Amino acid sequence: MAADDALIAAAAQARERAYAPYSGFRMGAAVRTDAGEVLTGAxxxxxxxxxxxxxxRAALFASVxxxxxxxxxxxxxxxxDGRITMPCGxxxxxxxxLGGPDLEVTAATPEGDxxxxxLRDLLPRGPRKG
Incomplete structure (x- = not known):
């Protein structure tokens, strides 16, 4: 279930635009939509x-x-803490x-890991629409 290089590159580019003057912890994200668009967030x-x-969330909201x-x-x-950073709760x-339990999520480091x-695996008992 590896993410394609284009999505990782888009997220890495968005990371460069992050505004993180307090933590210095720069993060970028990219979403591929059901229309085939790649949208980013920082x-x-x-x-x-x-x-x-x-x-x-910035990238997810951009898809909407x-x-x-x-x-x-x-x-x-x-x-x-030495581990690949996954999305927060x-x-x-x-x-x-927005994407349902089968949405694929990839977390990557700037070094390429x-x-x-x-989402079914990451948030197995999360609240869902009826």
């Missing part, structure tokens, strides 16, 4: 922490704004809402 921090936005739904989600970020929940899983 982490945007704010001094008021609750106003920050993760890269993944484009009139599409996500088919694949890729995140590029540094490792956290809020991002997983938004991805589940990656892990992939479906």
């Amino acid at each position: 982490l945007v921090e704010n001094v008021s922490l609750g106003l920050a936005m993760c890269a993944e 704004a484009a009139g599409a739904r996500p088919e694949r989600l890729v995140l590029v970020a540094p490792r956290t 809020a991002c997983l929940q938004v991805a589940l809402e 990656e892990e992939s899983a479906t």
Whole structure:
């Protein structure tokens, strides 16, 4: 279930545009939509922490704004505690809402290591639409 190079490259490019003056933890994401478009998002921090936005949600929301739904989600970020950084719970929940349990998620490092899983595996008991 490896992500294609184009999606990883798009997420890596978005990562370069991240606004992370407080943490320095730059993250970028890319979504391939059901219309075949590749849309990106970048982490945007704010001094008021609750106003920050993760890269993944920015990309997922962009798919809705484009009139599409996500088919694949890729995140590029540094490792956290030595492990590949996976999307946070809020991002997983938004991805589940918009893409469903079979949405493929890939997390990659700037060095090129990656892990992939479906939302069904990452958030097996997440709240779902009826």
